[in-house]
Amino acid sequence: MDDFLTSEAISISPDLKMTRLETINKLLSDNVKLKNVQYDGYSYYVPRGLKIYVRDDYNVIFKDEYGNSYFMYIDIIGYYNKVDIKNDKNNGYYYYKELNYNNKKGYIKIDELGGKYLIKYYYNYAKLEAYVYKKHLVNTINNMSSIIRSVSYNDKII
Numbered sequence: 001m002d003d004f005l006t007s008e009a010i011s012i013s014p015d016l017k018m019t020r021l022e023t024i025n026k027l028l029s030d031n032v033k034l035k036n037v038q039y040d041g042y043s044y045y046v047p048r049g050l051k052i053y054v055r056d057d058y059n060v061i062f063k064d065e066y067g068n069s070y071f072m073y074i075d076i077i078g079y080y081n082k083v084d085i086k087n088d089k090n091n092g093y094y095y096y097k098e099l100n101y102n103n104k105k106g107y108i109k110i111d112e113l114g115g116k117y118l119i120k121y122y123y124n125y126a127k128l129e130a131y132v133y134k135k136h137l138v139n140t141i142n143n144m145s146s147i148i149r150s151v152s153y154n155d156k157i158i
Contacts, residue, residue, distance in 0.1 A: 034150055041157040042074055044126075045150035047143050062147075068140060070130045072147065079125040080158050087122070099123050106148075110137075119144065126151040 034045040037052070046052065046062065053069070054061040062070040077083075087107050089096070094117065095110040106123030117137055121128045121144045128144045 035152070041076060042151060042153050044147055044152070047146040050143055050147075062143075064136075064139065064143060066132075066136055066139070068130055068132045068136055070128055070140070070144065070147075073127045074151070075125040075127065076153075076158060079153055085122060108141075121145075121148055123148045124151050125153075 035043045037044055037046055040057075049065050050062045050070070052060055053063045058074040058076055060072040062072065064070070075083075085105055085107070087109070093109050094112045095108070097108050099106040099108065104124040106121070108122075109118075109120045111118045111120075113131075116131050116133055119128075119130045119132065119137075119140060121141075126148050128148055130140050130144065132140045
């Protein structure tokens with residue numbers, strides 16, 4: 001599979017950046033049924049290298065091998081009520097893309113702040129956020145994509 005970003009040169013070139021960022025298309029369009037975490041009303045897959053650091057009902061903090069924290073929120077009320085997503089569209093972000101795969105909607109926003117990158121990834125009523133250095137963007141986006149594409153809900157429990 002194509003890397004998300006492979007080098008400083010790729011991230012500098014707008015054309016190459018867009019090509020590499022299209023990897024998200026592949027990650028989200030695959031219909032993966034892997035699950036290794038189940039809670040009341042929802043389940044998901046945590047890829048190798050990530051650890052659950054803190055968890056409460058609908059919030060999780062993961063840590064990766066580089067010490068980066070990923071914050072996940074499951075919008076169980078939004079899912080139950082089938083609420084449309086609201087976001088501020090492309091507002092000068094480093095990268096922005098609306099997502100619509102397998103009848104699930106969302107977006108990914110990446111913004112450069114203080115020498116690091118704030119990633120906000122919302123898809124299928126789950127939201128992940130991380131604040132990482134450029135050298136960790138590839139790993140972080142791939143991990144976030146693996147988690148967020150695997151989120152599924154149990155309507156009988158919800």
